[in-house]
Amino acid sequence: MEIRPPHKPNYPAIAEMLGEALGQAWNAESLAGRVMADQHFDPNLVFMAREQGVMLGFLATVLEGENAWIKLIAVHPSRRGQGLGREMLERAQERLFGEGARVMRAGFGPGPLFYPGVPEGIAEQFFAAVGYESRPGGTSARILEEALPAGPPDAKAARALIEAASPLWWSEAEERLTFKVPRLAMSSDRSALCLAEPGLGIGPLFAAEGAGEASISEAVKGALSLAEGGRALSDFRGAEWWQKRFKLEAVTRCLDFQKDLRGVLHA
Secondary structure, X not given: OEEEOOOHHHHHHHHHHHHHHHOOOOOHHHHHHHHHOOOOOXXXXXXXXXXXXXXXXXXXXXXXXXXXXXXEEEEOHHHOOOOHHHHHHHHHXXXXXXXXXXXXXXXXXXXXXXXXXXXXXXXXXXXXXXXXXXXXXXXXXXXXXXXXXXXXXXXXXXXXXHHXXXXXXXXXXXXXXXXXXXXXXXXXXXXXXXXEEOOOEEEEXXXXXXXXXXXXXXXXXXHHHHHOOOOEEOXXXXXXXXXXXXXXXXXXXXXXXXXXXXXXXXX
């Protein structure tokens, strides 16, 4: 599954999917007028989901100060109830948190329009299931500090982890910490971290002695989100180690990609 901001050539396919999902007539022009013409529009805060070239989901969010708003979320009828809406929201929440948002809201506002993209009577259940609480005024909201799969990176803890395993990697990690959205993910207990490169992939993974599987998984999931579809995996562990611990589709794609190229994984 590919989840990333769309480009203009993707608009017709998105509009066609929205028409099927929302039961309305949509085309590339109406998409541009209703979504891209929003005064708060940011192309980096809009996401499409597609698989093998087929458009399956769309999410438009905007940011106003510390408040982020879900303006439109739609999933193709054939993929509802399979976690795609949740996956798109998690990707958006992580991006928006990195841009300074602290509260994510679903509902009307800020103007001009809100298209929930969820069948009537199901919207409340959907947002409740993904951690949103009802608020006055007919909105639902979630505090984003609690929404991320991994805690914000801590430079001192990151350096200790990396230098204990492979000191030469610290200069690379230190640079990634300087980005507005750091390009490494750390578990909330600071016992594991994984580097990420948007559009390319993840790795290597560093973990303290005795780090639990939950902490390692937390760091890997965070890095996969930051990688935004990248397929490369750089790590000193073999494919068997990764396959035993992670059933995540994105990790499997990384492993397959590396095996196709070299047959082995290496840092």
